[in-house]
Structure formats: C-alpha cells, structure tokens
Amino acid sequence: MSVVSTSASRVNVDGKFFRLGGKKFYPKGLTYGPFAPNDQKEMYPSREQTALDFLQIRELGANLLRVYYVPPPWFLDLAAEYELKVFVDIPWPKHLCFLESAKSRKEARDAVRKAAGTCKCHPAVFAYSVVNEIPAEIVRWSGIRAVSDFIEELIDVARSVDPDCLCTFTSFPPTEFLRPQTIDFVCFNVYLHLRKPFENYLARLQMLAGAKPLMLGEFGIDSVREGETRKCEILAWQIESGFRAGLAGMVIFCYTDDWFKGERHIEEWGFGLTGRDRKPKESFWAVQKVFRAAPRFPLPRYPKVSVVVASYNGDRTLKACLESLARLNYPDCEVILVDDGSTDSTSEIAKEFPRIRSLRQDHHGLSVARDTGIAAATGEIVAFTDSDCRADEDWLYYLVGDLLSGEFVGMGGHNFLPPDDSFVAAAVMVSPGGPAHVMLTDREAEHVPGCNMVFYKWALEEIGGFDPVFRTAGDDVDVCWRLQERGGKLGFSHAGFVWHYRRSTVRAYLKQQAGYGEAEALLMRKHPEYFNFFGGGIWRGRIYTASKLGVTLQRQIVYHGLFGSGFFQKLYTPEPAFLLMFCTSLEYHVLITLPLLVLSASIYPLLPVALTSLLISLGVCAVAAAQAGLPKKKQRSWSRPLVALLFLLQPIVRGWARYNWRLTVRSAPPVFKRAVSREQLDDLESLTGLLPVGGRLGSVRLSQPHSLQIGEPLALDDGRRGTWPGRKNVSLPTECHLVAARANRLLVRVRRGTAADRSPGTGASLDLDGSPFAARVCVEDRAGEAEHAALDRCVAG
Incomplete structure (x- = not known):
C-alpha cells in the first residue's frame, strides 16, 4: 500500500540547508547497493532483508539512503515506514558520447521520465540525481556548455512529471567545471583522506556552490587498504569537518560490503560499515557516535555575543527580523535594537519583544547607531545585521565557530533574497550596487557586507568603532579596511547567512544607490589609495554578488591536465568587461555622448556618431540584463527589461551623487584616519x-x-x-x-x-x-x- 504524500513530507531547500516541515533536515546518509538481482529481477535485496537493513541503518543514526537504481514502490513505502529518505540516482549510459546520438539522448530522457513517474510525489523521495559522474573526457569531447544544457533539460523532464521534487546532478573533482544553473543543490563525490586538503576542498566547493546547499554525495574509506582503525579515525573527522564547514548533508559510501557491479560481486574492496553478512564493523560504531552528535558539534567555547540591529524607519521588516533573532540556536547572546530616531512604528514593535534590549536616540545615522550598540554590548563578540534582514536560526553558531577556528578579528556571511520577497526585489538583487563580499581566498575576505558581520569587541574598540561621518552607507567598508590596516584578518562563513529584503521599488533602489554614491565620496576622501581617478573601488580580491557586475565576453578557461586527465579540473571564470561597462557610466555620458548630441545639433554628420554612442550604452545594459542570473520563480515578462533599465540608471544616479559630494566637500580638509599598524x-x-x-x-x-x-x-x-x-x-x-x-x-x-x-x-x-x-x-x-x-x-x- 503506497504512502500518501503531503507538502509537509517533501524536503525543500532553505538557503544553504534543507527543511522538512518546519525543521531543518540534515541528510546523514549511506549508499545502499547496488545488489545482485532479487527474485523479482530488482537490484535490491528481498523485502525481508531490506526491512532488517533499515532497522540497522536507523540504529546507526542515518536518515537517508542513496540508491543507484530506481527503487520499486514497495522499497519507498518501507523507507517511509522507517522514516528514511531516498536519494535516487537515475541510471542511463552516461559513459558514452551521448550527445552524438539522438538515440542515447532519448534513452536518457526516457529514463528520467520513467523514474520520476515511478517515484512521483512519494514522501520518502528526497531528490533525484539525473546523472552521476559523467566522465571528464566525455564532457570535454561534447563541450561543457552542451553537456550543461542537456543536464538542465533532464531536470526539466523530471520536474514536468514531479513538480515538487528536488533535482541535482552528482559531480566529482574531474568535472568540477560543470555547473548547470537549474539544480536545487550542489552534490559532489569527494574521496580525500588527508584532513587539511579535505577541509580546503570543502571551502572551495562552498565558493562554487554560492547560494545553493552543498552536499557530499559520496565519501568513504576502503578498510582493505587503509585498515579498520584508520577508517574509523578518518570517517570521524570527515563527518565533523563536513558539518562544521556548513555542509547541508553527507552520504557515506557505503552501508555494506555486499556490493554488485558489472554482473559480479566486488570482493576486493571493503568500503562498507558492515560486512557482507551485515555484521557491524568497528567503523559502524564510530560513525554511529559521530552521527548522533551531528550536525551541531560543540564549539571550543561559547563567548557571549551581542547582536546589534540599527533601525531607522524599518518597521516593514523589523518584526520578522526580531522574531528570527529570538529563535537563534546560540546559548549566550543578547539582542540590542538601536532605534535611530525612527518616526514610524519601530518603537511599538520593539515593545512586543521584552527580552530584546531597545535603545532610542536622535537620528544621527547608521554609524552612530552601531557605535551606540557597541557601547551597550556586554558580549565578547559584537554581531551586526539590519532591520531588513532575517537571520537563519544557526547564524551565530556558524559565524562564531568559524571566527574561533581561525586567526580572524571579524567574520561575514551570505545574504540571500527571501523567498517571499517581490519580483521587483529579485530584479534589484541582480542589478548593480547590491551588497557583496570580496574574497581573497576561499576563507579570507577583504570585505564583508554590513548586513551580516561579526567582530571581536576589542578589535572594534582599537580602531575607535564606526566613523560617524558615514550616516547611511560605507561604514562597513571603512571598518573592514581599518581593521586590515592594523594587521587584522576577516573571514567568511559560508553557512552563516541571513535573508536580506531588497528594495521593492525602483525609486527606493535609486535612492539607496544615491546614498552609496555619497558614501563613496566620503570613502575617497578618507581612503584615496583604494580608489581610481573616477571613483571606482580598487580591490585586491574578487567580488561575489548576485549581480554579475556587467557583461562577460571572454570564455571560461578550464585546467584539464595532461591529455584531459587532471583529477581536479578547475574552471577559471573571466572577469566582467569593465572597460565595456564604462559605456554605462556617468563619465561616458557626460564626456562623450552628451557633447556629441549637443554638437550634432549644429554639425549634422555627428548625429549618427552620437546615436551610436547612445546605442552602445543601451546595448551593454541589454546584454547585462540577458546574462543576469534571475531566479526562475521570480521572473516576469518585464523582469529583464527592468534589470536593463536599472543597469542604465544606477551608474548615473550613483555617479552624480558621488561627484556632487566630492564638489560639495572639496573645500573641507581631507581626513586621513588610517591607523598606524x-x-x-x-x-x-x-x-x-x-x-x-x-x-x-x-x-x-x-x-x-x-x-x-x-x-x-x-x-x-x-x-x-x-x-x-x-x-x-x-x-x-x-x-x-x-x-x-x-x-x-x-x-x-x-x-x-x-x-x-x-x-x-x-x-x-x-x-x-x-x-x-x-x-x-x-x-x-x-x-x-x-x-x-x-x-x-x-x-x-
């Protein structure tokens, strides 16, 4: 009898993690099979043996099974009975040059359609992997873009049959460069047995995953070659390191040494946690111990954290912000709301949260409000977020954990578009000028956005806190630069994220960008060495933002290794064409387009040149909008034209505000406040x-x-x-x-x-x-x- 599915029984993506119902779901899984065919010619054990296996797997503490053949309905029903989720790999001949043959492509589409139909809406199904480990030489032969497009086509087929399912494809280091955009989460098979390289590679994969959850689809140790004692040790630190690194889930290869492939039993490997007779090995009990502690392993210590929220007329989202902070999974923290002279209902909302310390001051600006919060803070660490943000419940756990694990004085994290934000907000998210982090390495940051950052209080006090001159923006940039000038380092926590509501109207977005332009003018006066002549920022690191910062013209470069045999085949993403983006700048319009238009009134032959100059700007904006990574669920017919319009208006508005402030404060003496290191x-x-x-x-x-x-x-x-x-x-x-x-x-x-x-x-x-x-x-x-x-x-x- 089949189990009836409900929406609450399906797993959904929630930022960098999964959620089942109202709670987070961390896959702690095992691969199961493939096995020799049973009496029904299914690549699974008998129902009786499967039930015994499930009982033992639940005793281990696992909650997910990854299978390599489409499971029959009875298997899914039994998994639901034992509260196990099933991660379904869909087999088809990916080892062939499948794009060369229409028959192979049809076979792949049919396999995905049949699998999704068999498992459709079943509550035990966790996700579909439409393909597992395409050989790197096949991808190189067929072309990266063509293979990625075909993977996305298979995902569309699965969703057309089972709309609520999660879909991905499983990659591995030789095809690290393969990055389809429509997957729900990133899944990698990784076999690294040295701790430092393993942790470093997880940090790299987190950078590749970006806003999507990262899951290890396979990792394991062969006890035949490594020994059972060594296997226990490696699996223990791999699981702990993985979850501390913010992985959404992990799947161990494999449950048992009873493994059938290529029409024969594999006897020369011993990856299983149990023997072929299902007798637990020593590694079974080692994994059980670690699974019971996962995913929130204890931190070395839990320093008190003071969370400071500076708000000015932010009542639209303030209540959601404070509600999220009240649910934080951190044992020792306080929340300080600094009302910077709001004239809306901020004070009334604050009264609804008696456990949150509320301070009210006259309107002095963002920096003064944050300095007020620092002065009131009693914690060793001060965290900052904005009233238009919602924090993930484990936000502080990951930020503080990463802060304690390295030689950092501060830490930042992602800020994502909330699922309930508007379609205009989604267009704003992929438009220029949004909050971004600048990375020097996979762990060290040059800049972290002010809506999600934590610092040691002593570090902030050493530099005198935030500079009051920054009233609306720029304070986070200034603090990051001053801390680094004193020798401090900033880190980045991939799992410590917040949901950040964007501006919901074009007018509000342009007003925000004008404020950013004014802040840039102030930053130029204080830190001229970080800017070029036109006021553009000079960064040592790479900027990561939902906006692609403009048009990308160059092809991506992949390191394939000798004869395409490299085990870690990295993709090097080209920088946007910044010179081409100059055609959208205020300087270009004022110094080139506008003079040409004016002169063409008296010199008619210049009119085609002036119109060409204008069309170049419009064309660059149109291409940038076409390349923007708009979420599919947040698109309307007018979304990309709106993004093109914002690409056109934003540099003009921001540049005008920057030059206006530079001219206004020109007579005032510059303030050089770079602290001595x-x-x-x-x-x-x-x-x-x-x-x-x-x-x-x-x-x-x-x-x-x-x-x-x-x-x-x-x-x-x-x-x-x-x-x-x-x-x-x-x-x-x-x-x-x-x-x-x-x-x-x-x-x-x-x-x-x-x-x-x-x-x-x-x-x-x-x-x-x-x-x-x-x-x-x-x-x-x-x-x-x-x-x-x-x-x-x-x-x-």
Whole structure:
C-alpha cells in the first residue's frame, strides 16, 4: 500500500540547508547497493532483508539512503515506514558520447521520465540525481556548455512529471567545471583522506556552490587498504569537518560490503560499515557516535555575543527580523535594537519583544547607531545585521565557530533574497550596487557586507568603532579596511547567512544607490589609495554578488591536465568587461555622448556618431540584463527589461551623487584616519637611541597611539627616502630657547603618487623624554610641496 504524500513530507531547500516541515533536515546518509538481482529481477535485496537493513541503518543514526537504481514502490513505502529518505540516482549510459546520438539522448530522457513517474510525489523521495559522474573526457569531447544544457533539460523532464521534487546532478573533482544553473543543490563525490586538503576542498566547493546547499554525495574509506582503525579515525573527522564547514548533508559510501557491479560481486574492496553478512564493523560504531552528535558539534567555547540591529524607519521588516533573532540556536547572546530616531512604528514593535534590549536616540545615522550598540554590548563578540534582514536560526553558531577556528578579528556571511520577497526585489538583487563580499581566498575576505558581520569587541574598540561621518552607507567598508590596516584578518562563513529584503521599488533602489554614491565620496576622501581617478573601488580580491557586475565576453578557461586527465579540473571564470561597462557610466555620458548630441545639433554628420554612442550604452545594459542570473520563480515578462533599465540608471544616479559630494566637500580638509599598524607602533615605541634631540639621544613613546594617524610606513630623519608610489619622511627639529627651555616639533612629510586631493592631515601628541611636543603632518604633491596648515605647539620644559 503506497504512502500518501503531503507538502509537509517533501524536503525543500532553505538557503544553504534543507527543511522538512518546519525543521531543518540534515541528510546523514549511506549508499545502499547496488545488489545482485532479487527474485523479482530488482537490484535490491528481498523485502525481508531490506526491512532488517533499515532497522540497522536507523540504529546507526542515518536518515537517508542513496540508491543507484530506481527503487520499486514497495522499497519507498518501507523507507517511509522507517522514516528514511531516498536519494535516487537515475541510471542511463552516461559513459558514452551521448550527445552524438539522438538515440542515447532519448534513452536518457526516457529514463528520467520513467523514474520520476515511478517515484512521483512519494514522501520518502528526497531528490533525484539525473546523472552521476559523467566522465571528464566525455564532457570535454561534447563541450561543457552542451553537456550543461542537456543536464538542465533532464531536470526539466523530471520536474514536468514531479513538480515538487528536488533535482541535482552528482559531480566529482574531474568535472568540477560543470555547473548547470537549474539544480536545487550542489552534490559532489569527494574521496580525500588527508584532513587539511579535505577541509580546503570543502571551502572551495562552498565558493562554487554560492547560494545553493552543498552536499557530499559520496565519501568513504576502503578498510582493505587503509585498515579498520584508520577508517574509523578518518570517517570521524570527515563527518565533523563536513558539518562544521556548513555542509547541508553527507552520504557515506557505503552501508555494506555486499556490493554488485558489472554482473559480479566486488570482493576486493571493503568500503562498507558492515560486512557482507551485515555484521557491524568497528567503523559502524564510530560513525554511529559521530552521527548522533551531528550536525551541531560543540564549539571550543561559547563567548557571549551581542547582536546589534540599527533601525531607522524599518518597521516593514523589523518584526520578522526580531522574531528570527529570538529563535537563534546560540546559548549566550543578547539582542540590542538601536532605534535611530525612527518616526514610524519601530518603537511599538520593539515593545512586543521584552527580552530584546531597545535603545532610542536622535537620528544621527547608521554609524552612530552601531557605535551606540557597541557601547551597550556586554558580549565578547559584537554581531551586526539590519532591520531588513532575517537571520537563519544557526547564524551565530556558524559565524562564531568559524571566527574561533581561525586567526580572524571579524567574520561575514551570505545574504540571500527571501523567498517571499517581490519580483521587483529579485530584479534589484541582480542589478548593480547590491551588497557583496570580496574574497581573497576561499576563507579570507577583504570585505564583508554590513548586513551580516561579526567582530571581536576589542578589535572594534582599537580602531575607535564606526566613523560617524558615514550616516547611511560605507561604514562597513571603512571598518573592514581599518581593521586590515592594523594587521587584522576577516573571514567568511559560508553557512552563516541571513535573508536580506531588497528594495521593492525602483525609486527606493535609486535612492539607496544615491546614498552609496555619497558614501563613496566620503570613502575617497578618507581612503584615496583604494580608489581610481573616477571613483571606482580598487580591490585586491574578487567580488561575489548576485549581480554579475556587467557583461562577460571572454570564455571560461578550464585546467584539464595532461591529455584531459587532471583529477581536479578547475574552471577559471573571466572577469566582467569593465572597460565595456564604462559605456554605462556617468563619465561616458557626460564626456562623450552628451557633447556629441549637443554638437550634432549644429554639425549634422555627428548625429549618427552620437546615436551610436547612445546605442552602445543601451546595448551593454541589454546584454547585462540577458546574462543576469534571475531566479526562475521570480521572473516576469518585464523582469529583464527592468534589470536593463536599472543597469542604465544606477551608474548615473550613483555617479552624480558621488561627484556632487566630492564638489560639495572639496573645500573641507581631507581626513586621513588610517591607523598606524601594530608593527609601526612597535617600531615607534622601540626607537631608543636613534633620534637626535637637543644634542643627546632620547627615547620616543606615543602618548595617544590612536591620535597619530598616518597611512604609510615612516622613514626617520636619517636621509633615507621611500620609493614610488609613496615616500615618507619624519623630521624632528629641536628649538633651544631660554635657560632650561626648549620646544620640540615633529614634521611628517608624505609624498604620494596619486592624483587625489592633498591637504594637511591631523596632528599627533607625542612625548620625548617626558616632554610633550608638537606633531605636524603634511602631504606633498609630486610637483612640489603643497601648502599646508598643521598644529604646532611649543611647551617650555
């Protein structure tokens, strides 16, 4: 008798994980079979033996089976009875050059259609894998794009029969470059027996998976070659490392040594947790112990975390935000809501959450609100999210876990579009200017977005917290740069994610981008070395965002290895055509298109040139919209034209706001607040016997380390000079006055190689043998010393 399916009995994707009903579902699985044919010619044991196997598998703590032949209905019913989910691999001759033959392609489509029809709507079905491990040489022969398109076609066939099913294909390192876009989750078979390479490869796979869950479809150890003791050890740390790395699920190969393939029993391998007689091996009990602890293995410690939510008129999404924070699975945390002078119902919503600490202040901007939260925080770690975000219940578990595991002072994570957000919001998500993370490696970040970040409180206090000048945006960029300038590192947690509601109207989106433009102008004044002449950011790492940052023209490059035999065949994604995207910028419109249009009014032959210039901009926007990765469930007929429009308007609005602010604050002195690094402070504090002061050697110490804010390493007044692009020099003159009186001055000259505005910096107060003296910081132009004003203070000793 078949089990009736309900929507609550099917597994769904939820961010980087799966959800069954209202709870998360972490697949802890085993491969099952293939076996020698039974009396019914099925590649499964008898019903009686299967029932005994299921009982033992449940005793192990597993909740999923991966099978390599389409299971008969009785098998699925029995799995549902034992509360086991079934991950169905659909067999077809993928070892042939299937794209060369219409017959092979039809055979594959028919196999998927038949499998989906057999398992349709059954509650025991976890997902379909439409193909498992296509040989790399077959993919190379047929073409990456063609094979990916065919995999997506097979997925469409499965969904046409069973619309609610999850679909994927199972890859392995030799076909790492194969990345169909319509899969529901990423599934890899990985056999690595060294811990560090295994963990590093999981971090790489998480980068490839992006916004999708990552699952290991196979991993295991051969006890014949490795020994049972070694097998127990490896499986234990593999399972723990996998779940700590944020995997959505793991499947061990395999349940038993009773394994049938190629019309014969395989006897030379011993991957099973049980023998052929189903007697548990030592590894069975080792896996049972680890499965019972999975997926949330204890952290080394649980430091108190203060979650700060700064809100200004965010009542539309604030309640959902606070509800999600109230459900966090972390034992020691507090939530601090800072109401930055809201005029909506924020204060009324806050009263509904008595366990959340609510602070209200006048409207001073985002940075001041976050600094207020830091001052009120009692935790060792301070986490930040926004009122338009919903946190995953395990958000802090993964962020803190990754923060404790590395030499990081801060950590960030993904921000995803909520499933209930609007179609306009989906278009905004793939348009330029959204929150993004910038990665230096698979684990280390150069920048993490402000809607999802945590820092040690002491690290924030060392840099003086957030800069109040950033009222609406840019505060996260500034903090990340200042922390790294002091030698700190930022990490990225792939599993610690939040749901982030995007702007739901074009007007709100453009207003947000104008605010980002103003923030960029402020950042340019404070950190000119991170920007080019036109105000574009200069990043060392790679930017990861739902928007593809423009048009991609170059082909992807794959490392196949010698004769295509490389075991790890990596794909190198080309950078977007940034030069082509210049055609959508404000500078292009103002300096090229607009002058041509104006001149064409009197010089008619220039009209075709002016129209061509305009059409180039429109064409670039249209191509960018066509390449945008819009979610299929969030598309309408007007979605891509809207994305094209936003690609056209965003650079103009953001650029206008940036230049407007640059011109507005041009007369104000620039503020250079790049903190001296820890190494530089140590050097300054240890300079004993080097500086000539009043005819004798003196010692220098910094009386207020945070007040000396110089962006480059210093060269003392010993005749040495730096080299391009920056040269620094420190002068320490001593003025002798009346008896027992003297005045000491410090002059720091910085000769920069950029064309940014250059004006005096800030002064610093130092002590020389206990006598305070003046600090003078100026910046020189390459053409000559710029006019400067500095703080000079003479004190009689």
